[in-house]
Amino acid sequence: MMNYKVIEGGITAAKGFKATGTAAGIKYKDRKDMALVYSEQPCTAAATFTTNVVKAAPVKWDMDVVEHSPYLQAFVVNAGIANACTNEQGMQVCEKTAETAGKLLNIPAKAVAVSSTGVIGMQVPVDKIIAGVEKMVPTLGSTKEDGLTAAQSIMTTDTISKEAAVTFEIGGKTVTMGGMCKGSGMIHPNMCTLLAYVTTDLAISKELLAKALKEDVQETFNMISVDGDTSTNDTLLILANGMAGNPEITTEGPDYEIFKEALHYVNQTQAKKMAGDGEGATALIEAKVLHADTKENAKKIAKSVICSSLTKAAIYGHDSNWGRIMCAMGYAGAQFDPEKVDLYYEGNGHKMMVCHGGAMTDYSEEEATKTLSASEVTLVIDMNAGDATATAWGCDLTYDYVKINADYRS
Amino acid sequence: MMNYKVIEGGITAAKGFKATGTAAGIKYKDRKDMALVYSEQPCTAAATFTTNVVKAAPVKWDMDVVEHSPYLQAFVVNAGIANACTNEQGMQVCEKTAETAGKLLNIPAKAVAVSSTGVIGMQVPVDKIIAGVEKMVPTLGSTKEDGLTAAQSIMTTDTISKEAAVTFEIGGKTVTMGGMCKGSGMIHPNMCTLLAYVTTDLAISKELLAKALKEDVQETFNMISVDGDTSTNDTLLILANGMAGNPEITTEGPDYEIFKEALHYVNQTQAKKMAGDGEGATALIEAKVLHADTKENAKKIAKSVICSSLTKAAIYGHDSNWGRIMCAMGYAGAQFDPEKVDLYYEGNGHKMMVCHGGAMTDYSEEEATKTLSASEVTLVIDMNAGDATATAWGCDLTYDYVKINADYRS
Numbered sequence: 070m071m072n073y074k075v076i077e078g079g080i081t082a083a084k085g086f087k088a089t090g091t092a093a094g095i096k097y098k099d100r101k102d103m104a105l106v107y108s109e110q111p112c113t114a115a116a117t118f119t120t121n122v123v124k125a126a127p128v129k130w131d132m133d134v135v136e137h138s139p140y141l142q143a144f145v146v147n148a149g150i151a152n153a154c155t156n157e158q159g160m161q162v163c164e165k166t167a168e169t170a171g172k173l174l175n176i177p178a179k180a181v182a183v184s185s186t187g188v189i190g191m192q193v194p195v196d197k198i199i200a201g202v203e204k205m206v207p208t209l210g211s212t213k214e215d216g217l218t219a220a221q222s223i224m225t226t227d228t229i230s231k232e233a234a235v236t237f238e239i240g241g242k243t244v245t246m247g248g249m250c251k252g253s254g255m256i257h258p259n260m261c262t263l264l265a266y267v268t269t270d271l272a273i274s275k276e277l278l279a280k281a282l283k284e285d286v287q288e289t290f291n292m293i294s295v296d297g298d299t300s301t302n303d304t305l306l307i308l309a310n311g312m313a314g315n316p317e318i319t320t321e322g323p324d325y326e327i328f329k330e331a332l333h334y335v336n337q338t339q340a341k342k343m344a345g346d347g348e349g350a351t352a353l354i355e356a357k358v359l360h361a362d363t364k365e366n367a368k369k370i371a372k373s374v375i376c377s378s379l380t381k382a383a384i385y386g387h388d389s390n391w392g393r394i395m396c397a398m399g400y401a402g403a404q405f406d407p408e409k410v411d412l413y414y415e416g417n418g419h420k421m422m423v424c425h426g427g428a429m430t431d432y433s434e435e436e437a438t439k440t441l442s443a444s445e446v447t448l449v450i451d452m453n454a455g456d457a458t459a460t461a462w463g464c465d466l467t468y469d470y471v472k473i474n475a476d477y478r479s
Numbered sequence: 480m481m482n483y484k485v486i487e488g489g490i491t492a493a494k495g496f497k498a499t500g501t502a503a504g505i506k507y508k509d510r511k512d513m514a515l516v517y518s519e520q521p522c523t524a525a526a527t528f529t530t531n532v533v534k535a536a537p538v539k540w541d542m543d544v545v546e547h548s549p550y551l552q553a554f555v556v557n558a559g560i561a562n563a564c565t566n567e568q569g570m571q572v573c574e575k576t577a578e579t580a581g582k583l584l585n586i587p588a589k590a591v592a593v594s595s596t597g598v599i600g601m602q603v604p605v606d607k608i609i610a611g612v613e614k615m616v617p618t619l620g621s622t623k624e625d626g627l628t629a630a631q632s633i634m635t636t637d638t639i640s641k642e643a644a645v646t647f648e649i650g651g652k653t654v655t656m657g658g659m660c661k662g663s664g665m666i667h668p669n670m671c672t673l674l675a676y677v678t679t680d681l682a683i684s685k686e687l688l689a690k691a692l693k694e695d696v697q698e699t700f701n702m703i704s705v706d707g708d709t710s711t712n713d714t715l716l717i718l719a720n721g722m723a724g725n726p727e728i729t730t731e732g733p734d735y736e737i738f739k740e741a742l743h744y745v746n747q748t749q750a751k752k753m754a755g756d757g758e759g760a761t762a763l764i765e766a767k768v769l770h771a772d773t774k775e776n777a778k779k780i781a782k783s784v785i786c787s788s789l790t791k792a793a794i795y796g797h798d799s800n801w802g803r804i805m806c807a808m809g810y811a812g813a814q815f816d817p818e819k820v821d822l823y824y825e826g827n828g829h830k831m832m833v834c835h836g837g838a839m840t841d842y843s844e845e846e847a848t849k850t851l852s853a854s855e856v857t858l859v860i861d862m863n864a865g866d867a868t869a870t871a872w873g874c875d876l877t878y879d880y881v882k883i884n885a886d887y888r889s
Binding site: 120121122123124151153154155156158188189190191192299300301378379382383385386388390391392393395396398399400401403404405407408424426427428429466467468470471472474475 | 530531532533534561563564565566568598599600601602709710711788789792793795796798800801802803805806808809810811813814815817818834836837838839876877878880881882884885
């Protein structure tokens with residue numbers, strides 16, 4: 070039984086959160102490219118960031134404010150330029166952005182997080198950013214449409230905006246949690262360009278908010294990959310403003326578990342939306358590893374399969390080249406007995422076994438092609454070796470991926 | 480000064496080696512798909528194999544004979560079907576192949592190595608393999624053309640055959656070394672489908688032959704990548720028959736160093752040919768890391784850059800998106816200071832700096848596009864941190880890579 074209820078909405082679903090977006094002309098013409106989210110009350114904050122050694126300026130800014138500021142109350146996002154490899158000038162852009170937003174919202178600059186996504190190496194036109202913030206502040210709103218506007222404004226090569234929201238009960242109070250995210254290329258386990266935000270009116274201690282986020286990201290955002298490139302800008306930020314009025318969660322226990330379950334739904338839903346909207350993708354690929362000897366091996370194998378260019382290209386061609394799945398499992402860095410492995414395809418309502426005990430079954434190629442033509446293809450990998458499971462998500466590799474990335478800057 | 484001389488030829492260049500090829504109809508129609516190489520004298524052998532947990536049957540066969548047979552004297556290769564994920568039936572194919580060749584060549588079956596490359600998971604038609612061996616034995620020859628026939632017969636998605644040969648002096652005798660290889664997709668550091676063979680008439684102990692090969696492969700074949708997929712079949716085999724008449728190399732010293740230098744040339748030349756002929760590739764990409772703090776970090780960074788799908792796609796589009804290079808460096812798993820890094824492009828005789836101290840220089844986009852349009856593009860990455868260097872080779876990511884791999888089995 071689920072302890073949460075899925076609802077419509079996104080970043081403005083929870084009490085007290087307002088959002089907006091605008092076309093600031095930072096890089097794109099006549100297209101929304103900046104978003105602002107604001108909470109009426111100060112928020113407990115937690116975040117995870119890219120593991121890339123080359124960290125964008127806004128990542129450095131956010132690492133500082135999430136760790137050292139007593140609370141956060143707003144964040145500003147721009148799409149088009151990543152503000153990465155911009156050195157001191159890039160840091161100044163972050164400061165100016167936060168200062169401008171803080172002044173207009175009457176909150177400290179250090180209560181404002183900033184994020185950027187787009188081309189690496191270009192300097193951000195700070196005057197356009199400031200004008201954008203000035204334009205956005207008066208248009209903040211708390212409707213579903215305002216949330217959607219924000220979600221649309223942070224897109225780059227994304228083809229659809231991505232939101233999720235749930236409600237759940239804590240101490241007799243209804244708590245709401247919503248999120249928005251963007252990400253399509255440069256997506257890889259260990260955080261991606263991947264900007265994801267979750268807002269909730271839950272009251273919870275900073276320590277437990279951070280713990281829940283850190284744990285859940287291992288099973289959700291760190292289990293997706295589009296192209297194996299871990300971005301310089303990845304950020305997942307959660308803000309909790311306590312306005313639901315629940316007794317604050319300060320210890321692990323049933324309430325904390327309910328919150329974690331809801332958080333997992335929001336994160337997993339957003340992560341899958343990113344994988345399915347991978348650059349040029351025509352299908353979401355799910356790799357589900359069953360009966361592995363250890364959880365760690367299950368995760369390695371699931372990730373390796375969804376990262377394999379050859380497997381991804383085969384699925385784009387609806388070609389039942391299951392040997393490539395075995396090959397990707399084999400170089401995952403996990404030991405296993407290939408002659409115990411069973412493989413199944415699931416898609417379009419079919420489930421079929423293509424490999425039993427490490428060798429080909431007598432399956433129908435026609436049925437396989439049909440199954441692999443689904444817009445969501447699941448590769449079930451039964452290791453027959455233990456009790457551990459793991460799931461990872463990716464997408465197929467298409468001509469359009471190459472096209473998008475050969476022409477990206479133009 | 481080089482201690483070797485580059486000559487024309489390949490697998491038959493060294494004294495006593497004969498080769499041939501044939502169209503055995505294993506999977507392709509009317510196309511050469513089997514090769515046989517034979518030495519008049521027994522050979523000292525050494526090899527390196529895929530690190531993939533899923534090892535093809537011929538890899539298992541070869542691991543056994545290279546380790547346990549007193550000598551090798553021939554090898555048989557088939558293209559079209561990989562004989563991987565074929566369990567016991569696959570092992571029987573290897574045995575039958577070696578038995579047939581051994582009987583006809585009057586050598587022990589265990590003196591015959593076998594290799595396969597192609598689709599994983601299909602069973603190999605053993606009758607066609609046997610017929611192919613029977614057809615090939617009478618056509619063995621020692622000319623350049625015979626070597627070329629063998630090199631052509633092991634191709635799959637390769638667009639060109641790949642050979643290299645050198646001569647060098649050891650103890651007053653002229654020693655010759657030649658090689659052939661194939662490989663285009665499923666190519667990744669840690670050995671690739673990648674079949675590569677080197678033959679030499681050098682006299683050398685088995686121990687030193689193995690040592691030299693193991694060391695050199697780290698700097699050559701393990702530094703190339705086409706698509707990040709490490710194959711189930713990778714094999715690099717070297718055979719030395721001693722027919723040059725040099726005093727046998729049994730200790731490290733000047734003679735051993737001369738041999739290593741020649742081996743390095745042959746391996747590097749063949750490795751670069753593979754990278755440049757990567758599936759769908761229009762350009763060879765060389766990533767040259769200079770002044771890194773450690774050799775290990777230099778190698779990690781060089782490999783990470785040539786493996787980055789986004790960098791590869793940008794180079795296909797001749798797009799100077801140097802931030803993607805910085806990004807790939809950042810997730811390589813090596814610590815460094817991004818604000819010390821200088822980046823240069825080299826190609827078509829130009830060399831230009833695009834990033835200085837981690838930020839963009841005032842370079843000409845037009846000149847960058849021109850430089851990146853070369854058929855061999857070098858990315859020079861100066862870490863300004865120490866004395867270590869490393870070079871890796873890859874290729875651009877193109878529509879044709881996707882096309883080839885979406886349709887591969889059809």
